[in-house]
Amino acid sequence: MRKLLPPVLFLVFVIAMALLCWGMGFSHRIGYPYNLAGLVVAAAGLVLSIAGKNLFKRRHTNILTFNEPDVLVTEGVFGHTRNPMYLGFAIALMGFAILLGGAVSSFLLAGLFVLITDRWYIAFEENAMRRRFGAEYDEYCRRVRRWV
Known part of the structure; x- marks a missing residue:
């Protein structure tokens, strides 16, 4: 899993949502046109992720x-939020869950994405940041929450 980068995992989860929701015939709880609100939520999440990426650039x-951090942003x-890109992906997944009709399986997948991200990617990155930036990173963690 170390080679599986977060944007790829995000796309895997979007595809899995669609396959489970439509391919397996799970019940849809949010009908048209209300499901279109998911577009706004997904777009907002992607904008947040892109904002974080652009700031890094x-x-x-x-x-x-999985590369060494070189600047504490x-x-x-x-x-x-200490993790705007991950938070943005999670929000976007919630938007896709709504867009796909609100099947319980879609929301469970969004939750699973958050769990994997929190326990694997973020934990790895926080350890690397703590090793590299020490007390400066600890102070940042006291001021800014991990998610929201």
Whole structure:
């Protein structure tokens, strides 16, 4: 799983949602046109993820999960959540769950994505950040929450 980057996992979960929701015939709880609200939620999540990515680019820092961190970014969206890209993916998955009709399986998959992200990717990154930035990172963690 170490080679599976978060954006790829996100796409795997979107595809899994569609396959389970439509392919397996799970019941849909949100009908048309109300399910279209999921587009707004998904777009908002993707905008948040992209904002985090773009800030990393502007600061010329590593964005790849398993590479060494080289800059501690604490401004912009990182001033509100330590993981805006993951939070954005999670919000986008909730949007896709709504868009696909609100099948329970879709929401469970979104929850599973959060669990995997929290326990695997974020835990790995936080250990690397703590090793690299020490007390400065600990102070950032005291000021800004992991998710929201």
